[in-house]
Amino acid sequence: xxxxxxxxxxxxxxxxxxxxxxxxxxxxxxxxxxxxxxxxxxxxxxxxxxxxxxxxxxxxxxxxxxxxxxxxxxxxxxxxxxxxxxxxxxxxxxxxxxxxxxxxxxxxxxxxxxxxxxxxxxxxxxxxxxxxxxxxxxxxxxxxxxxxxxxxxxxxxxxxxxxx
Amino acid sequence: xxxxxxxxxxxxxxxxxxxxxxxxxxxxxxxxxxxxxxxxxxxxxxxxxxxxxxxxxxxxxxxxxxxxxxxxxxxxxxxxxxxxxxxxxxxxxxxxxxxxxx
Numbered sequence: 363x364x365x366x367x368x369x370x371x372x373x374x375x376x377x378x379x380x381x382x383x384x385x386x387x388x389x390x391x392x393x394x395x396x397x398x399x400x401x402x403x404x405x406x407x408x409x410x411x412x413x414x415x416x417x418x419x420x421x422x423x424x425x426x427x428x429x430x431x432x433x434x435x436x437x438x439x440x441x442x443x444x445x446x447x448x449x450x451x452x453x454x455x456x457x458x459x460x461x462x463x464x465x466x467x468x469x470x471x472x473x474x475x476x477x478x479x480x481x482x483x484x485x486x487x488x489x490x491x492x493x494x495x496x497x498x499x500x501x502x503x504x505x506x507x508x509x510x511x512x513x514x515x516x517x518x519x520x521x522x523x524x525x526x
Numbered sequence: 527x528x529x530x531x532x533x534x535x536x537x538x539x540x541x542x543x544x545x546x547x548x549x550x551x552x553x554x555x556x557x558x559x560x561x562x563x564x565x566x567x568x569x570x571x572x573x574x575x576x577x578x579x580x581x582x583x584x585x586x587x588x589x590x591x592x593x594x595x596x597x598x599x600x601x602x603x604x605x606x607x608x609x610x611x612x613x614x615x616x617x618x619x620x621x622x623x624x625x626x627x628x
Contacts, residue, residue: 363528370529374537381544381564390554397560404541404567411534411571411578416587423594428563428601435556435605439612451551452621461547468539477531479579488584495588507595514599522606524613 370410377403390436394429401425412482415489534575542568555608555618559601566597 377400384396401424408417496504541564548561570590577586612618 367529370533374533377537378540378544381541384560384564385544385548385551390557393557393560397563400541400564401567404571407534407537407571408574411574413574413578413587413590416570416574416590419591419594423598424563424567428598431601431605432556432559432563435559435608438609439556439618452553454551457547457551461543461550464546465539465543468542469536472532472535472539477580479531480582482578488587491584492587492591495584496591499585500588503592507592511595511599514603518599518602518606521603522609 366410370407373403373406373410377407390440394433394436397432398425398429401429412485413488414485415487415492531575531579534571534579538568538571538575541565541571553619553621555604555611555620555623558620559604559608562604563597563601566593569593 380396380399380403382396384393384400387393387396401420405417405420405425408414408420545561545564545568548564549558552558552561570593573586573590573593575586577584577590608618611623615622
């Protein structure tokens with residue numbers, strides 16, 4: 363077991379433990395903190411997968427953007443001073459059984475498939491290649507997703523306005 | 527056994543399961559959104575792992591970027607809807623948002 367494996371298991375355990383904290387926690391702020399650490403752990407997994415650009419994007423967009431947005435949603439819709447910060451659960455036992463079933467099925471599919479690995483050893487910077495791909499092969503999807511994001515954000519701002 | 531593709535896929539499956547659990551058990555709309563973000567992250571780990579181990583190019587990472595953009599858009603729209611729901615019901619408990627139920 364070399365250093366790389368130890369780092370992977372550390373990041374994986376960190377990510378899953380934070381995600382479990384997010385699911386288990388009754389206080390919604392604790393859930394948000396669990397999600398924060400889980401997203402950081404996923405960024406670490408990206409680094410281990412030689413996706414340096416994506417790891418930085420993950421931290422910038424998810425931790426810096428989406429999580430702050432979610433926290434704003436929490437703060438604007440909960441009475442902070444009262445004890446109403448709790449989030450209940452329903453049908454917990456059947457849900458756990460169903461989700462465990464899904465995980466077992468996925469695990470069996472993953473372990474029974476014989477993957478054809480193409481060996482790649484070195485860590486190359488990915489930003490340049492991703493830029494080329496976005497501007498050549500994926501130009502149309504890139505433009506569409508840009509317009510889509512613009513439309514979605516304008517629409518969100520419109521919906522959230524008071525008195526519409 | 528050294529860490530290979532299967533390890534990343536199993537990690538992704540576990541993360542997906544936790545996100546699914548949050549989506550189907552939580553009553554609070556914002557917590558359900560957090561579960562959706564976990565599921566999208568699990569899908570992204572799959573994309574990047576396949577790009578690393580099976581593909582010869584970086585297409586998977588480009589798709590992961592598209593998924594992140596879509597997640598940002600969906601989070602913004604969903605938060606706007608949640609705020610409107612709170613305006614109407616003074617609550618974001620999903621069990622109370624049943625005006626459309628027959």
